[in-house]
């Protein structure tokens with residue numbers, strides 16, 4: 001019999017904890033392109049297409065090879081990508097430091113409740129580790145870095161989402177099985193990754209992901225909900241709740257637990 005008590009929550013960051021893509025990462029990429037004299041501007045629509053590929057360095061290479069082509073790029077573009085990406089990370093963390101991106105509804109509330117109830121917390125994301133620490137620090141305060149037992153991020157695994165490797169890494173680091181955890185995601189690539197690692201997954205959609213295929217999700221919501229801002233259920237069973245709290249998580253976990 002597997003141990004199926006709920007022990008930990010594993011959060012994706014971009015799009016799940018905060019709406020970082022359109023007004024955060026996208027702006028920072030464009031600032032880096034300007035800084036390096038690269039004749040690219042990723043508008044809101046184009047960026048939606050670029051989100052097909054996770055990881056900033058991978059996304060720039062995908063843009064050059066599959067979307068905008070490399071005609072106007074410096075000859076050494078491929079070698080320049082890591083440096084360009086470091087500049088993008090600097091712009092992005094500066095944006096976060098300026099308070100540009102708040103957490104999504106219900107995220108802080110749920111984290112606080114989970115901690116109070118003894119659930120363990122982790123992060124599994126493709127974004128650069130500095131971006132995660134900057135977001136946590138500037139939204140929840142410096143102490144928040146200690147609340148997350150594992151921050152699995154960026155190049156720590158070679159294969160980014162949709163591969164399950166980043167979740168496998170987080171589970172291994174916590175010595176937990178997937179049956180003991182729940183994952184929080186916002187995108188198709190995200191749920192492919194969490195499901196590849198065997199995790200029951202809750203989805204909160206955003207403007208870029210609302211039409212994604214979330215087959216197999218335990219529940220699909222517009223956000224986690226607050227007392228004065230109930231969530232909308234797009235798929236799945238909310239068991240009569242109007243916000244995601246530990247009680248609802250226990251019900252979802254029990255509903256999706258596999259005992260073998």
Ligand code: XBP
Pocket residue numbers: 012013014015021025053054055056057088089124125126127128131161187189190
């Ligand atoms: C997030 C991403 C990230 C960010 C950029 O995907 O795709 O690549 O857009 O971050 P997910 P970096 O939410 O599925 O983890 O530029 O630091 O790579």
Ligand code: MG
Pocket residue numbers: 012013014015016185186187190
């Ligand atoms: Mg995401």
